[in-house]
Amino acid sequence: MLPVDARLHSAAEFAAVVRTGRRAGTRRLVVHLLPTGQPKPPRAGFVVSAKVGNSVVRHRITRRLRPLVREQLLTLAPGMDLVIRALPTAADASSAELGEDLRSGLAAAVRKAGRSASAPGRSVPPAGGRS
Template sequence: MEKIYRLAKREDFNKVYRYGKSMANHQFVLYYLPQPKLEQFRLGVSVSKKVGNAVVRNRLRRMMKEIIRLKKENMTPHYDYILLARKPVTEMDYAEMEKSIWHVIRKASLLKRNDVIKK
């Protein structure tokens, strides 16, 4: 994920957690906060220690970022997003994870074009 699309600072994460809205399914939680001054969206990814060891968490984090990166044109701009992984994600393969991530984003009505991503 390019630098302009990254949400990295602790204060930015805290702002999204505190003032943003959230949407969830069994595998992921999506927090989102409008940022009208931004030209694009910014994404932060978080995987708790409860999910697994460092190897597992880093692998999940990379997969989550790659899923968003490949279809970033479908994300609504002018938002900060935080995507949290829950424990059931560890048993999913890439395709199931992709489907679940886009499900939670669609559920939050944050897709730019609904016709691009199929169920």
């Protein structure tokens, strides 16, 4: 389990990260990263839809991802929210393959988040509406 303060809880939190965060995809995962600007510890959440497999498969993927994400949260700056979305190809992946995809996807999302934060004239729209 992730500690309570390291988890996204509400559907609104998940939606904000997925809608306005930076996205990076790999073969098995899509990583969404949103810098919130708040001095809270980094938080994470998982999305594993029924397209990935039945409940046994979905829970297996989540159990494999949890310790991998726990390690990666230690490397993130405070105020980062992270959503990991599993793709159907994750069903047949080993933990090592999921870890490799997580690291590369997270690195790409961090690069994109840093690039957009430093680009003049570009801003992330507010989570509550469209701009």
